[in-house]
Amino acid sequence: MTNHAPMLKPVQDVGIVGYGAYIPRYRLPAREVARLWKSEEGGLPIREKAVAGLDEDVVTMSIEAARNTLARAGINPSEIRAVWVGSESHPYAVKPTSTIVAEAIGAVPHTQAADWQFACKAGTEAVQAAIGMVGSGMAHYTLAIGMDTAQGRPGDALEYTAGAGGAAFLLGPAAESLTIIEGSYSFVSDTPDFWRRANERYPEHGQRFTGEPAYFKHIEAAAHTLMEALGSMPADYAYAVFHQPNTKFPQRVAKTLGFRPEQISAGLLVPLIGNTYAGSALVGLTAVLDVADPGVRILVVSFGSGAGSDAFSLRTTERLAGRQGLAPTTQDYVARRTEIDYATYSRYRGKLVMK
C-alpha cells in the first residue's frame, strides 16, 4: 500500500445543498415474472419493481429528480458548474444525457456536462467527483445524478429486480448544506461479476460470483476503511444505506458490518421498487433524508460491478428541517403505484422486437 491516508477529504468542506428522487409509477410484481417463467415463488428476491413508462427514459427521469433537487435547494440553476449523470441506461451510446438535463433545468451554458459509467456505482462516482469540484473551489455548485432504467434479460434471475428510478444531489459549500460530507472513500478492483458489452441489449453476470467476491467484499472493505479513518462505529449512525440489488444482500452486509435492521429500514426500498442500479444507493439516501432529524449521521455505501464501492459518511444539519417537504418525498413516489402485467411490461420496455 502506498496510500496511507485513504479517506477522501476536500480542502473546503462540502455538503448536500439539495436532493430529489424520481421513481416511475408502474410496478411489475415479481410473482408475475415467476408466473411467466414457471419459477418457484418461494424465494422471490423482491415484491415488485418500478418500471419506466413508454415516454420515460434516463433523461426524463433525471430531469424530474433534478427539478425536485432544485426545489429543495432553492438556488439559481445557472450557478451550477457541472451536471453529471451516472447510469447504465443512457439513451444514446454517443451524445450525452447530461447536456439534455442541463439544458432542461437551465444550467447551460456555463457548465460542465458529462455522463458517467460504472455499473451500479456510476451515480456515486459522479457524487465523489462533484464533491472534489466544489471542495477544490472550482465550482460553487455541482449536480450529480444516479438514474437507471435497468435491463434484465427475459427469463434471467435479474429480470425480477431490474427496476427504474434514481436520485439527484446538488453539492455545494458546507455552510449552505442540509447534510455535511464528513468524508468519503472509494475501493475498486478488476472483478468481472456483471457486464454488458457494447451493442448488447442485456447484461451478463457470473451468477454466485456476484455475491461474496464482488458485492460483499467491496462494500465491506469500503465501509470498514471509511469508518476506521473517521474513527466511527456502526452505532454512531442513525441510518445506513447499502446498494440494493435484492432484499437479502443489503440486509446481510448490514448485519456483517454490525448495523441493526432498524438502521437500514428507512433506506431499504428494493422490495418495493427493485434494483435501480446507478440510482439504488442514492434513492435510498433520499428516503432517509426525507425522515432524518438534524444532527444525525448517515453511512452510504454503493456497489458497482466490475467492481467497486463508494462510501460516504454524512451528518445532517439544521437546514434539513423545512426542506424535506419542498418536493415530493421518495415515499410519495413509492406509494404512487400502477400495477402492470408482463405483457404491458414487455410493451413498455421494448421486449417485443418486431424487426
Added chain:
Amino acid sequence: MHAPGSALPEILVAGVGLTPIGEHWEKSLRSIALEAMTAAVEDAGGLRPQALFVGNMLAPALSAQTHLGVLLADFAGWRGIEAATYEAAGASGGIALRQAVLALASGEMDRVMVVGVEKLTDRIGSSVEAALAAAADADFEAVQGLTPAAQAGLLMRRYIHEHHVPEHGFAGFSLTAHANAVGNPRALYRRAIRLEDYASAPMLSDPLNLFDAAPVADGAAAILLTRGDRHRPAGERTPIRILASAVATGPLALHDQPDPLGFEAALISAGRAMAQAGMAARDIDLFELHDVFSIYAALALESAGFAERGQGWRLAAEGEISRTGRIPISTLGGSKARGDAGGATGVYQAVEVVLQLQGRAGEAQVPEAQVGMGQCLGGAGATVATHILARADRL
C-alpha cells in the same frame, strides 16, 4: 512381500492432503492442486515423488488447459519427474490412483504422487452443464440434451418402478451425508438437513430432486504412495496399505446397457477388488462410494454386495449407512455434502479412507475402522474404479 490375502505387493500410503471443496474463485487450478500436493508431501515428512499422476476431467473444457501433468509437476518444483493426466470423467481420480498402483506394483517406481483436481468456478451455468454432459455419449446422448442429472433421473424412475420404493425412499442417503459432513471441517455443506427439507427440495429431473444430487465445486486431493519394500514411511502414524485396485468399464451410453440397474461395471470392479484383497463385503468397515446422485449410492451398495438387488435404498432408510451402522458410507459427507469435485473424487475418497483408518477423522471418525473401500464412477456407471485400503498393522 505379498501379505496374506492381497495379490498386490506392499504399497503403502506415505502422506495425504486435501483442500476444502468450495467455490475457490480466488484460486487457480494449479494453486488448488499445489495446496493438496504440498499437504501430502508434508504429511509424508517431505518425501519427493518420482512421478505425478493427475486425475482431472474438466480442465480442457473449463480452463482451456490440457497437459496438467507437466503444469503441476513444474509448479510443485519437481521438474524432470514423469507426469501425466488420466481422464475417465468422474472416475478420473480413481484411474490415476490405479495407474500409480500399477507403476509401483511393476517395480518401475518407488514413490508416486497422485493428485485429483477440478476447477469449475471459472465458468458458469450452461458451459459447466455442457462440460459435465460430455462424459456421456456425445453423439447419441449429450447431443439430445441428456445431462448427468437426466441420466440419473431415468435410472431412479426405473428403480422406483421395479423395486416399489416408497415416496422419499432415497432421502436417507442425503440426510446421512449431510449429518456426516457436520463433523468434517473441509466439507462444502456442514449442515444437517431434515426429511422436510428433502421432501420440499425443487425437482431437478423428476423423480430426482436437488437433494438427490451432489453439488459440484472446486477441490483437490493428493495421496503419496510408496513401495513398502523400498521406502517405509517413517513416524508413529498407523501404516495404511492398498490391498486392491480394480477398474472396469461397461457400455458408455445408458441405452446400450442391457441391464442399467445392474450397474455391471461396478459389480465387476468391486468383485475384482475384493478378490484381489481376498475379502468379502462383510470384511469392509466403511465404503466411500460415489453418491453424485442418491440412486447411484443405492446401486453401488447393491453391486458391491452390501445389499440384495433392489434393496440398497433400505440400508439408507433403516440407518445402516450411518457411521455406526452396518456399512458406513460418505463418512465425511460424501459427494453430496463434502462436495463433488468431479474427476478429483476418487482421490478424495482414498484420502478420506486413510484418515478414517488412521483415526484422523476427528468428529467424523468411524469407530474401529480397519478396512475401507473407495469407489468412483465415470458417467452413469460406465467406468468404475474401486480401491481397498487397510491398516497394515492389523493384517
